[in-house]
Amino acid sequence: MTRTLLDNVNYDVLNTIALKKMAAEKAIADASGVSLGQVATALDDLESQGLVVTIGTQSLPTDDAVPALVATAATRYANLRIDPAVLEMATKFEQVNGQFLKAISSWQQVDVAGRKITNDHSDSEYDSKVLDRLDKLVSRLVQLIAVLSHQDGRFDRYAVRFIRATDLVLAGDLAYVSSPTIESVHNIWFEFHEDLLRTLGQERGE
Template sequence: MTELLNVLQALRLKGRVRAADLAATLGADEETLSADLESLTAAGLAVETNGRFKTTAEGRNRLTELLGDERTSLDTDALSTAYEEFDAYNDELKSLMARWQLKDESTPNDHADAEYDAAVIAGLRSLHESFTPLLSRIVATAPRLIHYPRRFESALEKIEAGDTSWFARPIADSYHTVWFELHEELIGLTGRTRAAEAAAGRAL
């Protein structure tokens, strides 16, 4: 069985997700993960509607317990230091996302200007390469996050191959989606809350 914490956390972050998409996110075997989800549903920790799964209140309570146990085994000082470093990269990604959506304060980017889009994508590649060493340190400190480097690289490869929907598409493992989920992980691992981070201007 795929580790319970991994599955419940991925379900929470995704909201409602198909088994195949969850398996791709976690790098797990789809058949095994489907069986895991059936077990979670039978145990009342997840619920399935129209082929998509989400956590139940009981599942979220169990996840809170598991995350609390995980934090006791991690170097939270190292994670807090990494999170402070992450903040600068988060600001840079927010700037890139703004440029991807708007060419200036009032002009939406219709993506008709290939040169403009290419410059933003080049900026994303630069950010990715600069951020990768920090991401490696984060994963070394919190090994459960091992699937994030692969997901970032996969999204960027698709963007650079011409499918720019992987920049910020909300219903897929786009670069923006993966970044948002990593941010959520770091907020939780360092004992922060999204509400407090949003109030401090650090939410994506």
């Protein structure tokens, strides 16, 4: 079946919805960098194509959303997928990603007498060391994102989101480390990883 390729705005909006699973217009605009007016127009267009459904204020992807994104990404990012700098960046990301997953695990659990138990965050010295690791990893990722941003400016938005979340963490709002319900560092990292894989036409390895 021949798929209609999405224009850049529709792709960015639909991609954001697919990454978040469901999102309101403001969240879509904030994550994608697309203006609220453009988001509203794109949602109408995407709904007419059967790629999203809106329930109340939330838009959700249909089963046809990801195939449309995959087909569009293959064309939109054909040159990027063979760019040596981008491929090198992707390799470096996988290394940083492994370190990030270990740091998040250390944040969520602690080792007590050889057993992993939930971190109650009563040990501020331990937490401080983990947060320092996470901050360094995010800083490294922001540097890697710049390679993608050189090819497509939409990736700049990830750097903005990461910096905002880490600033909130460093200011004492620890929910922004890994809470699943807000724009936490972990949520943004997960979305970026999924986005990177789709951009490069790759499958998740772990």
